[in-house]
Amino acid sequence: MVAHHDQPGATRLIAYVVPDTEGPTGDEEERDQIGEWQDLYDSLYSAPGATLGEDFSGWNSSYDGRPIPLPEMREWRGATLERIRALKPGRVLEIGVGTGLLLSGLAPECEEYWGTDFSPVVVEELRRHVDGDPELAGRVRLRVQAAHEHRDLPREHFDTIVLNSVAQYFPNGGYLTQVVEQAFRLLAPGGALFLGDLRNPRLLRTFASGVQTARAEDPSDTAAIRRAVEQSLVLEKELLVDPEYFSALAHHVPDLAGTDIQLKRGTAHNELTRYRYDATLYKTGINAHPLTDAPTRPWTRDLGALADHLGSAQPARLRVTGVPHARIAADLAAQRALEAGTAPDLRDTTGIDPEDLHRLGEKYGYWTAISWNGHDPATLDLTYVKRELLGEGVPVGAYAPTGAAGPGTPLSSWTSSPATGRSTGALLMAVREHLRRRLPEYMRPAAVVPLDRLPLTSNGKLDRAALPALEPERADIGRAPATPQEQVVCELFAEVLGRPVVGVSEDFFDLGGHSLLATRLMARLRAAFGVELGVRSLFEAPTPAGIAARLDIDDADGSYEVMLPLRTGGSRPPLFCVHPGGGISWSYSALIKHLGPQYPLYGIQARSLARPEPRPASIEEMAVDYADQIQRVQPHGPYHLAGWSFGGLCAHALAAEFQRRGEPVALVAVLDVIPDWQGLTHADVPAPDDRVMLLYHVGLVDDGSHHDDGEMTFAKAREILRRQGSVLANLEEDRLTTITEISANNTHLTVDYRPGPIDGDLLLIACSEEQDPPVTAEAWQPYVRGSVEAHVVPGDHGSMLSRPDTLAEIGRILSAKLHDLTGDE
Secondary structure: OEEEEEEOOEEEEEEEEOOOOOOOOOHHHHHHHHHHHHHHHHHHOOOOOOOOOOOOOOOEOOOOOOEOOHHHHHHHHHHHHHHHHOOOOOEEEEEOOOOOOOHHHHHHHOOEEEEEEOOHHHHHHHHHHHHOOHHHHOOEEEEEOOOOOOOOOOOOOEEEEEEEOOHHHOOOHHHHHHHHHHHHHHEEEEEEEEEEEEEOHHHHHHHHHHHHHHHOOOOOOHHHHHHHHHHHHHOOOOOOEOOHHHHHHOOOOOOEEEEEEEEOOOOOOOHHHHHEEEEEEEEOOOOEEEOOOOOEEEOOOOHHHHHHHHHHHOOOEEEEEEEEEHHHHHHHHHHHHHHHOOOOOOOOOOOEOHHHHHHHHHHOOEEEEEEEOOOOOOEEEEEEEEHHHHOOOEEEOOOOOOOOOOOOOOHHHHEOOOOHHHHHHHHHHHHHHHHHHHOOHHHOOOEEEEOOOOOEOOOOOEOHHHOOOOOOOOOOOOOOOOOHHHHHHHHHHHHHHOOOOOOOOOOOOOOOOOHHHHHHHHHHHHHHHOOOOOHHHHHHOOOHHHHHHHHOOOOHHHOOOOEEEEEOOOOOOOEEEEOOOOOOOHHHHHHHHOOOOOOOEEEEOOOOOOOOOOOOOOHHHHHHHHHHHHHHHOOOOOEEEEEEOHHHHHHHHHHHHHHHOOOOEEEEEEEOOOOOHHHOOHHHOOOOOHHHHHHHHHHHOOOOOOOOOOOOOHHHHHHHHHHOOOHHHHOOHHHHHHHHHHHHHHHHHHHHOOOOOEOOOEEEEEEOOOOOOOOOHHHHHHHEOOOEEEEEEOOOOOOOOOOHHHHHHHHHHHHHHHHHHHOOO
16 A cells, blocks of 8 residues: 555555466366457357468457558468478377468378367368368368367377467466377377467566557656556466476476477567567477587677678587567667656667578578577577588577576466456455455545556565556546446446446447457356347447447436336346335346346336326335236246345335235345334434435445545535446436435335235345344244245445445345246256
């Protein structure tokens, strides 16, 4: 927690959190991560029609979001094909065959070519191409299976196994190791495993700095760019593999005879040639030519001097270390400038282009390898070997390990863990809620900022000056949600992006979203609303407003009617939720995220919200009216009823009314209320008071961002609600007056209500912060002829439907009960 003095006359507390991404990943997290990538692939590559080997869909530049130019993609593919051809492939297995980018070029030259992929959509489309080409049909076999599955694949059969641009989609390093170990069992002695398009995690911050600088509206706003860098780091979607991983791997794979690690080739300067590398792992049985003992000299900052040395001395072998990498020079300059708080000079591109080193080697007859420098990843190591000396030997060891990867070093130390980073958004929400419960308002942080690491000084202490400054609280996030469903969509955007709030009109991708997070968002929307939306929908409509419109369930005009459809789709009987004392049921929309989409969800709202009309004179009269409304949606039972606060009493009265009509009621769920609640009398009911009700509605969504240091006006309350992204911000002043009148009337009805017993059981959910008198099963038992099943959830009465942890527990309890009642599989 750090105090920031970034606003005149004000001090704000900012909390910084580093998510733990080094813990073990559960099987469910792995499956979810893999499933998200499959959803993305199915969405991107489901449309037929592309020429085999020419479908580069989804290969977009991180710097500007545009497709990487086709000539550059063809160069990337050609360089990859040449590197694999150098392995002299005959019997090939490609894991993650995709759309056939490599198969189209390699398969015609091979004896047999096996391809596997986890996407049935992609495999089916590729099979259509293969079956239509007689040259391929006789030698290509395609299968649908994930990378870790190797059923029915022949052991020790393949001389070459290819995983190109696949490993970055693995959920963690353990999964990668599993795939490598299984691949070695499938390799014949002397075979090679080619891992293409790997990314070095030690350069992730450099890459992010360059990307966010390029995408910034104002390149001189270093504070904003640093915030964007930090967010992109914690939201990183791909598995990154340190070259040291392969040094450590030698202690775990006995048949590993050597590894050749080299940067990607290519004349184009893009993120593929700047940051990606290939690792070729050889199984025992090769004639290894180690490069680790080659004579070594440091870079002299003069390409001409190196050329003179090669031409005159003609060394048989030579390793040159610390070569400045020209392709990442601009990004490195951006990183250093951001860390210093100055505007980057993107003209700083000093260094050597790796292709110049390859051309120099070719000129003097050398086999050339360019790899990372283990001690300074911003520089390169260059190795030259005379081709006649190399002969038939297989060069290994172009990367010189630092010695940090010993036998006891966990392999996970050398990879990132994107699966464990999936829950960053949920973690931030949990931290905010924990602080809200534990700290007084004046001690709560204005924001919780995720970092991938805490910046340290040279002495190992926290470098407070290097902590990214937080932008002042946004005065305007755009219009507030217009419907409860729109608010849920905004909340799902915020949850996935790890933000406290997202406005209705804010762009998902401008806020740091990327393709995998888009898939994750679509999955959350599908789970919440039961509506199928592809990733393309988000590319076409990247705002909560746009997505809510595509859900086709929003109706701003109907948000005040008695029957409020919150989610109309589903195969099971609906859950009807009766309004609390204020008469409005929008708060039940929060249950959408916690109840399975098979259950339709409706809110029952008070009369006179939508238009002036008479209000009921008793809860029994109210129950008759609401039962009529429910039977228009569901003519016959069994009915599922729930209610929070005053709504719990109404749900009980509704059950009695349905039983009077001869209709069965399967569920009566009462949330934190009992008959004769708080022992009120008519004299205890205050006259409607705007200030009291304003504070109440702000409190329902309070995140600690406001202070009650003056009169709470309608305009002030509305501004607070709007900043918090609450749908309540759309309440007009006359509507709020109506709510206060409804609340007072319903409190009078509560005083007069004398419920009788209902048949069947009752589900009671009470808050852990007890009321007086306490909400207990014993208090309800005289009003139920069956049993009372009681549960206690964390929190207090007022925030029962707004606190994330309380909501999650309520959703779990209701889901389990509905499951038992409806027999869902």
